[in-house]
Amino acid sequence: MTMMTAPHPAESTARNAATPIVIVGHVDHGKSTLIGRLLHDTDSLPEGRLGQIVESSQKRGRPVEWSFLLDSLQIERDQGVTVDSTRIPFQFKGRDFVIVDAPGHRQFLRNMITGAADAEAAVLVVDAAEGAQEQTRRHAMLLHLIGIRHVIVLMNKADVLAFDAARLEAAEQAIRALLAQLNVSVDAVIPASARDGDNIAAPSDRSPWYKGPTLVQALADVPPPAPRARLGFRMVVQDVYRFDETRYVVGRVDRGIIREGASISIGTQGQTARVTEIARWHAPALPVAGPGESIALRLEPDIVPDRGDLLFNPDEDMPRPVRSARIQARVFWLRQEGLKRGERLSLRLGPAEYPVTVASIDSVVNLEDMTLQKADMVGPEGFATIILTTAHAVLFDIFTPGLNDGRGVLVDQYQQIVGGAPLIGAAEISEPSHTIHPTESVISSEARRAAGERRGHVFWLFGRPAAGKSTIAREVEARLFRDGQRCVVLDGDSLRAGLNSDLGFSQEDRRENIRRTAHVARMFAEAGHIVLVALVTPMKSDRALAAGIIGKAFSEIFVDTSADICESRDPKGLYAAARAGKIAHFTGVDAPFEISDDPSLTLSSDSGPERAAETFIDYIQTKV
Amino acid sequence: MDDLDQLEAQSIFILREAYRKLRPLGMLWSLGKDSNVMIWLARKAFMGRVPFPALHVDTGKKFPEMYAFRDEYAKKWNLDLVVRDCPPVEEIDPSLPPAARSAARKTAGLAALIEEQKFRGVIAGIRRDEQATRAKERVFSPRGAGHQWDVRNQPPEFWDQYATPHEAGMHIRVHPLLSWREIDIWRYIQRENIPVVDLYFSKNGRRYRSLGDQDITSPVESDAATLEDIIAELRSSRTSERAGRAMDHESEDAFERLRVAGYL
Numbered sequence: 001m002t003m004m005t006a007p008h009p010a011e012s013t014a015r016n017a018a019t020p021i022v023i024v025g026h027v028d029h030g031k032s033t034l035i036g037r038l039l040h041d042t043d044s045l046p047e048g049r050l051g052q053i054v055e056s057s058q059k060r061g062r063p064v065e066w067s068f069l070l071d072s073l074q075i076e077r078d079q080g081v082t083v084d085s086t087r088i089p090f091q092f093k094g095r096d097f098v099i100v101d102a103p104g105h106r107q108f109l110r111n112m113i114t115g116a117a118d119a120e121a122a123v124l125v126v127d128a129a130e131g132a133q134e135q136t137r138r139h140a141m142l143l144h145l146i147g148i149r150h151v152i153v154l155m156n157k158a159d160v161l162a163f164d165a166a167r168l169e170a171a172e173q174a175i176r177a178l179l180a181q182l183n184v185s186v187d188a189v190i191p192a193s194a195r196d197g198d199n200i201a202a203p204s205d206r207s208p209w210y211k212g213p214t215l216v217q218a219l220a221d222v223p224p225p226a227p228r229a230r231l232g233f234r235m236v237v238q239d240v241y242r243f244d245e246t247r248y249v250v251g252r253v254d255r256g257i258i259r260e261g262a263s264i265s266i267g268t269q270g271q272t273a274r275v276t277e278i279a280r281w282h283a284p285a286l287p288v289a290g291p292g293e294s295i296a297l298r299l300e301p302d303i304v305p306d307r308g309d310l311l312f313n314p315d316e317d318m319p320r321p322v323r324s325a326r327i328q329a330r331v332f333w334l335r336q337e338g339l340k341r342g343e344r345l346s347l348r349l350g351p352a353e354y355p356v357t358v359a360s361i362d363s364v365v366n367l368e369d370m371t372l373q374k375a376d377m378v379g380p381e382g383f384a385t386i387i388l389t390t391a392h393a394v395l396f397d398i399f400t401p402g403l404n405d406g407r408g409v410l411v412d413q414y415q416q417i418v419g420g421a422p423l424i425g426a427a428e429i430s431e432p433s434h435t436i437h438p439t440e441s442v443i444s445s446e447a448r449r450a451a452g453e454r455r456g457h458v459f460w461l462f463g464r465p466a467a468g469k470s471t472i473a474r475e476v477e478a479r480l481f482r483d484g485q486r487c488v489v490l491d492g493d494s495l496r497a498g499l500n501s502d503l504g505f506s507q508e509d510r511r512e513n514i515r516r517t518a519h520v521a522r523m524f525a526e527a528g529h530i531v532l533v534a535l536v537t538p539m540k541s542d543r544a545l546a547a548g549i550i551g552k553a554f555s556e557i558f559v560d561t562s563a564d565i566c567e568s569r570d571p572k573g574l575y576a577a578a579r580a581g582k583i584a585h586f587t588g589v590d591a592p593f594e595i596s597d598d599p600s601l602t603l604s605s606d607s608g609p610e611r612a613a614e615t616f617i618d619y620i621q622t623k624v
Numbered sequence: 625m626d627d628l629d630q631l632e633a634q635s636i637f638i639l640r641e642a643y644r645k646l647r648p649l650g651m652l653w654s655l656g657k658d659s660n661v662m663i664w665l666a667r668k669a670f671m672g673r674v675p676f677p678a679l680h681v682d683t684g685k686k687f688p689e690m691y692a693f694r695d696e697y698a699k700k701w702n703l704d705l706v707v708r709d710c711p712p713v714e715e716i717d718p719s720l721p722p723a724a725r726s727a728a729r730k731t732a733g734l735a736a737l738i739e740e741q742k743f744r745g746v747i748a749g750i751r752r753d754e755q756a757t758r759a760k761e762r763v764f765s766p767r768g769a770g771h772q773w774d775v776r777n778q779p780p781e782f783w784d785q786y787a788t789p790h791e792a793g794m795h796i797r798v799h800p801l802l803s804w805r806e807i808d809i810w811r812y813i814q815r816e817n818i819p820v821v822d823l824y825f826s827k828n829g830r831r832y833r834s835l836g837d838q839d840i841t842s843p844v845e846s847d848a849a850t851l852e853d854i855i856a857e858l859r860s861s862r863t864s865e866r867a868g869r870a871m872d873h874e875s876e877d878a879f880e881r882l883r884v885a886g887y888l
Contacts, residue, residue, distance in 0.1 A: 017627040089753070089805065096627075110780035114762070117782030146782075238637070239644045243671050250669075252637050281672045282816065292625055294636035296671060307644065334780055348785055351641075407783040414790040417780045 018089060018096035021219060022116040024143070025125030026135035030156040034125055034194035034215075035088065035099055036066025041201035042216060044090040066195070093220050109381050110334045113142065113420065121150035121187070121222040123215065128155040128171050128191065132178050137367050141383055144182040145332050145422060147401030151179065151186050152218045158191040158198065163206045181370050188218040226402055228255035228291035232318030233262075234397065234405075236350035237309045241296070248279060248296040249305055251351070253289055254404040258297070258313070260287040267309030268323065268395050270504035273299040301582075308352025310395045324426030325393045326359065329408055331384050335418040339378040339386075347388060347421065348409045349396055356388040356410075359427075387427045392502035399423050448528050454485065454624040456525035458518075458550045459616075461603075462537035462596070463559035464588050465574055466566040468605030468612070469534035472559060475613040476532060476620070485624075488524050490517055491534040505585055514542045518549040525553045530624055538593040555623060557616070558599035561606065563588050628812055635662075635800040636669040637784065638763055639747070642798040643675065645788055646745025649798075650706070652734075653678040655690045656835045657820050658749035658801055661809055663701060664818050665800060666747075678703040679746070681733040683710050683726075685837035693821045708737045723840045724882055731887045735771050744789050747798045753805045757883045762787070763802055769793030771886040807858040814851040825849050 023031045036053075039045050057065045088099045100115040116122065122143050126136055143151055153175055161167045172189045179186055190199050191207050192215060198204030201216045213221065233256030241248045258264070262275050277298040278289050289295045305311075310321055327347075333339050339358065347356045363372035365383040378384040399406030399422035408421035449455065461469040470491045480487040495517055496503065503509040514537060521531045537543050547554045566588065567575045578586035585591040596602075601619050603612045625633070642649055651666060651674065653659045666674045680694060698705040710733030716725050738746060752759040762778055764786035779787040789796055801809075813820060823832045823843075830843040848857040 017630045088759075111778070114778075114781045238640050241670065243673065248671060250640055252633060279671065281668050281670075283668075290625070292630055292633050294633040294640070294669070350784065351644075404783075409783055409785045411785075415788045416790060417782075417785055417787065420782065 018098040019121070019222060019224065020098045020100055020119040021222075022100040022119035022122045022148070023125060024112060024116060024122055024139040025154075025156075026127070026130075026133040026139075029125045029127040029130070029133075029136070030194045031125050032067030033065075034123070034154065034156065034200070037194045037197055037200050038099065038215070039088065039090055040066065041197055042090055042092050044088075092216055095220060097219060109138070109142075110417075112139065113146070113332070113334070116142065116148070117146050117420075119148055120225055121152065121219065122148045123152045123154055123219075124175075125154045125156050125194075126171075126175055128158045128168060129160045131171055131174055134367060136175075137178065137370065138381075140179055140182055140184060141365065141367070141370075142332060144184050145330055145383065145420065147399065147422070149185075149401050150222045151184050152215065153179075153186055153189040154194070154215060155189060155191045156194050158207070159193040159196060163191060163198075163204070165207075165209045168207075178370070187222070188212050190215055190218065228403060229257055231255040231403075232316050232320075233258050233264075233311070233313045234321075235295075235311045236352055237267075237305045237307055237311065238351045239307055240304055246298065247302055247304065249299060250294070250296045251311070252294045253291050254350070255291050256313070256316070256318075257288060257290050258295075262313055263315050264297075264299075264311045265314040266303060266305045266311055268393055268502050268504070269309075270506065270509075271303055272314060273301055273303050276300045308350070308354075310352070321395045321397050322426050323393050323395050325390045326427040327356075327388045327390070327394065327396070327408075327423055328362075328425050328427040329386055329388055329421040329423050330399075331378060331386050331410065331419050331421045333378045333380070333382050333384070333419045335412070336380045338380060338382070339384075339419070341376060344413075345388075345418070346411045346415075347390070347394075348411055349394075349407065349423075350404065352394075353411075354390045354392075354394055356390050359387045359389040361386050385424075386421075388421070396423050398425055453528045454530070455553070456528045456530065457553045457555065457620070457623045458521045458525050458531045458533060459555050459557050459620065459623075460521075460533045460535070460537065460543065460546055460550075461557045461559050462535060462543060463561060464538075464563060464566045464593055465536055465586070466569045466571060467559045467561035468569075468609060469536075469559045471609045472603060472605060472612045472616060473532040473534045475609045476616050479613060479617060480530060480620075485530060486528060487530040487532065489532045489534065490521055490524075492536065495535075510539075511542055511545065514546055515549065518546040521546075522550045522553075525550065530620060536587050536593075538587045538591065540594045540596070543596070555600040555619075556596060557619075558596045558602045559612075560595075560602050560604055563593075565606070628808065628815060631804055631808055632665065632668065632812070634803065635665045638786075638798065638800040639666055639669040641784075641786060642745050642747060642764075642796075642800075643670070645786075646796055646798070648741060648743050649676045649745040649747065650679045650737075650741060650743050651676060651747040652749065653680050653694075653703075653705075654749070654835075655680070655686065655694050655821065656749075657809055657813060657824060658751065658804075660697075660818055660820055661804075661812055662747065662749045662801060663697075663703070664816060667701070674701065674703055676704070676747075677706045677741075679737060680705065680707045681710060681730055681737060682707055683729055683733070683837050685839055687821070687823060687835070687838055689821050689823055690835065693819075697819065706737070706741075708733055708740075711736075720881070726837065726840055727887065728882060728885070731771075731882065731885055735886060738771065738795055743795050745796050745798055747800060749801045750799055751801050751804050751806070751809075758802075761799055761802060763799050764788070765797040765799065766790075767795050767797055767886065771795070773797075773884050773886065775884060807855060810851060810855050810858060814855065824854070826853070 023035055025031050054064055090097050090099055100119055126132060155168055155171055158168055168191045190212060191210055192199040198206055199214050201214060203214055234254040235251045237249055238251040258275060260275055260278055263272050265272050275297050279296040279298060312321060341358050341361055343358045345356055347354045361378060362385045364375040364378055366373050397405035406423035408423045409417055410419040410421050412418045461473060463469050473489045477487045477489050500513050500516060503513050517533060521533050524531045543556055570576060577583045578589040587593050603616055605612050663674060710729040713726055713729055716728045720728055750758045762781045766787050767773060823835060825831055826846045826849045829845060829847060831846045831848060832843050835841060846857060848854040
């Protein structure tokens with residue numbers, strides 16, 4: 001880990017923001033009552049509020065109902081249920097908390113998520129006599145999936161068990177076992193009565209055997225959020241503005257620190273730029289920004305990133321984001337209809353949005369016994385592990401509780417949020433025999449030849465940039481067309497503009513570029529086409545890869561133009577840019593070019609593309 | 625970052641999401657303290673400019689000080705100010721209690737303005753701590769074709785992912801100040817030196833804590849004559865901010881009925 005030279009302002013806090021605490025649990029286990037009691041016992045009620053509750057309770061002929069504090073909507077008061085989450089500020093021992101009341105009814109699950117997803121800690125309310133019920137399990141599962149790190153269990157209504165140590169101990173063991181199954185660690189299990197106030201703000205004399213903290217104490221013991229400033233820098237581009245001839249790349253820093261002068265790598269394209277300014281309006285100039293800050297960056301060169309591009313600092317000695325087009329995710333499904341394999345959705349990751357297909361449903365959680373089962377569908381409001389595939393590789397970090405990493409959200413075609421999908425990693429490509437069943441053409445090559453079709457073949461032209469590969473290929477294509485022969489040119493720039501637009505110029509990306517191109521070329525050749533591939537293909541191993549994919553119908557054509565001539569031509573200005581340091585890893589400048597030992601044919605473009613084309617066509621006719 | 629920095633950063637994030645995803649977009653400017661903070665946050669988000677119109681739905685019953693404030697700062701802040709009048713009270717649902725009926729004029733005026741400009745997003749400065757029904761709000765709150773708020777069927781909203789309109793005629797109410805408290809607003813006004821109407825400061829032992837129309841807002845007893853005084857007063861006070869708003873007290877559900885119909 002890189003040591004920071006000086007602490008960033010993000011690491012010192014003048015006053016900490018309120019710690020959000022979510023209260024969850026099965027219906028009627030006493031959540032609203034607990035909150036009402038908590039506010040009353042910590043002296044947090046606004047003036048007149050207690051009077052209102054007493055009056056409201058009396059109107060309905062009931063004793064003081066603490067839950068009326070929260071259930072402020074008319075329908076809630078009439079029906080006695082909490083419809084939506086509410087946030088109530090409360091202060092204890094000089095620390096600010098916000099209580100999020102999450103409704104327990106099953107149909108209100110999405111409201112619970114809305115309230116709970118950013119909480120620092122959760123209080124899971126369990127009726128001591130009833131024990132864990134379906135919503136207890138569901139909520140516990142959600143706490144696990146949304147990554148809440150501190151869970152306090154309140155064994156409520158302990159008065160019903162007369163605060164009997166043995167019976168409460170048994171109830172505690174049962175709930176601890178359930179939470180252990182989910183890898184949820186428990187800060188405290190507190191026997192309590194919310195209605196009567198036992199062990200809420202003050203220790204109860206009805207449970208002299210209990211040595212643990214009161215609820216309020218347990219909340220005060222929740223540590224503040226871990227600092228995110230010392231992790232690797234991450235920011236997702238939210239938008240790009242152009243105001244008064246100045247371009248600003250805006251977004252919020254997820255974690256780490258960004259300084260003026262630092263390098264950043266942009267999205268899957270992986271272009272790099274330097275931060276020339278961290279711009280702010282009406283704020284002191286500061287050449288650095290940290291987690292949580294909404295900032296505006298000016299870049300050099302003045303690149304225009306896309307919304308959703310993930311930015312990180314390639315110079316930091318820190319783990320880099322994962323990159324994959326197959327992503328494993330744990331999903332909590334919020335829609336009433338099930339989720340099936342093959343369904344097309346969008347995956348949102350911060351401001352990024354990618355079309356995805358549900359490639360497989362690996363396992364679904366059975367809430368009865370918390371086991372994982374095979375299923376074809378994730379049921380309404382169910383939990384599962386699934387694999388999503390994207391058209392282009394996605395750059396992401398793996399879900400980590402307490403951070404914004406990998407917080408995937410699924411939206412449907414109407415842009416409705418239908419599920420949460422913490423991303424847990426790049427999915428291995430499963431064994432082809434299990435999932436892929438390529439079909440062979442029923443037309444044999446003999447049948448094709450009998451019908452007058454020529455044999456397809458791939459001619460792989462390689463050589464230095466500006467060697468004349470594409471020029472020769474296009475010339476040959478034109479001549480073959482005049483002769484009525486079917487010919488396809490796959491050249492590097494055209495492929496990178498479309499099929500391979502998600503690839504950069506790293507070693508792996510170049511190899512992937514070649515792998516894909518080889519597969520496409522093979523398909524054309526199988527359909528009887530003459531395929532001319534024009535790609536630099538500088539490494540022997542990569543040419544071998546292509547040869548392996550294409551098989552017998554492969555010929556390696558070396559366009560042997562000397563390095564000096566290529567550089568003097570430089571039609572696209574690439575050599576000049578590489579020499580100026582604007583392009584990294586450019587073949588022949590700062591990346592190797594391995595010449596061929598025994599190419600099928602060597603062409604020279606020194607005496608013009610026409611001559612080379614003639615030689616080439618003669619060779620082609622021997623192969624098809 | 626301190627708590628105000630966090631609130632500010634979150635509001636900027638919300639405003640930038642709204643600007644990107646909801647066009648045409650407008651920002652309601654009631655000339656009160658919250659909406660001044662909101663304009664200020666927009667200028668922070670967009671490097672000193674407000675790149676969408678500021679909307680004043682005018683009841684014609686604001687205090688003269690508020691109109692003067694509007695004209696001065698619309699110019700000073702270079703706002704694209706859009707002012708529209710509200711329909712007369714005679715056209716409003718007579719079953720509402722008097723103050724609520726008067727307030728509902730604003731709902732009707734706003735609805736007409738949304739229709740006129742075909743807004744897909746309207747930014748409003750409500751806060752959760754103001755009133756119990758506002759506590760139930762989403763940051764991006766979808767409104768149906770009739771501008772109704774479906775309290776019982778709100779979209780999930782987590783990990784900073786917000787709803788967008790998905791049917792013709794829908795719009796989204798965007799609430800960048802939802803997590804702010806009254807005292808945060810005043811601390812931020814003090815920190816950033818944001819101008820506010822003078823009526824908030826005590827004269828002769830009374831000041832306005834919340835500014836609505838003249839006929840439905842009353843001043844509260846207070847000696848707070850400076851920003852420091854107001855902040856100190858709020859630190860020790862337990863009276864509700866909207867204690868001076870008549871319609872909140874007419875019946876248990878008057879405010880909720882207003883809100884469901886599209887009132888702020």
